[in-house]
Amino acid sequence: MTLDESVRVQIDQLVQSSEVVLFMKGNRGSPQCGFSATVVGILDSILSDYQTVDVLASPEIRDGIKIYSSWPTIPQLYVKGELVGGCDIVQEMLGSGELYTTFGLEPVEIVQPKITISASALEALRQAATQQGGSDSEFHLSVDATFQSHLSIAPRTKSDVEAITPDLVLLLDPISASRADGITINVADTPNGQAFKVENPNAPQVEQMSVRDLKSALDAGETLELLDVRTPEERAIASIQSANLLNEEEAARIEALPRDTKLVLHCHHGGRSQQAAEQFVSLGFTRVYNVVGGIDAWSQEVDSDVPRY
């Protein structure tokens, strides 16, 4: 149960490498365990910048951090060199608002979201409750980082927030609550029978950007990732200088970036890039832009040296 001195020094350096350091399984873009994913989701909703250490990449760190911290599980969150805790403690601190003060931020007041439930959805929920619910179980709605909603029946926890609904008690965790104001829940027919349909007005959308606005943003040196979703063959004919080809390697690099990174996508006319942009929104990116008219508009309105094809 002793920690090798070289490993201790290595962990010391990692802990000090940033104000907020999360030891986790996997990385920020693709967590490899549910507890790590939960903590990443919480941190992403509060902080734009923090460091993660993938313990799966190093057996020494994976075993060593447990001894170093006197803490037997992963993930482990360090703030200013101090262990804050694992998944359950971070969740509890989020509910109490303590997590914000730990990061030196003003606590965000938790607002009860207003949620509309249609009569048929209400009826269906009540039926589900009589079939599945225990006496201490209540309805939960969660809204994940990609704004997908999930309904479940589970016991109430301390940090749960009650939605404002006229006829039913509906609980949300504090992060879901911050994403849920204005949601409507309906019942819709699907090929597999009836299902709940949740519409969320807060879900981020792909925004449209003109080629002129793109030019000004580039000239101003704005920090953004400009991505070309066309084929290498089209790119050989015409390309915008600072755009990177979105191949697999580039996609993996982008997916590991903070979710508030500004992504600007273009193709030939704006159709393929719109689809690709929607993909990035579904991965949780919150500032995703599609270049209207694509490189063809760029050739006509910004830079006639770029050939049209």
Add this chain to the structure above:
Amino acid sequence: MALQIINAGPRPEETAGRIRAAIAGKFPDAAIEVLPQGPGHFEIKVTDTAFDGLTRVRQQQLVYGAIANLMAGTNPLVHAIDRLECLVP
């Protein structure tokens, strides 16, 4: 050659006893409850004045520190603590 039963493992109550003893070694005056939950899984509740004024992470670190040797290695006696409650009497 003697027959060896692989994965039979010690009885959960026995391991619970070792957890209790390890915690009592660090907290002689504590009230300690250890409940086996499944193979290698336990719930622990420790009540001691020593926790007074400590944050939750510090309280739990003290308990985890006491049982660290039971949780170490590739195939430890104790795989996971499903629930750890530290209370001040």
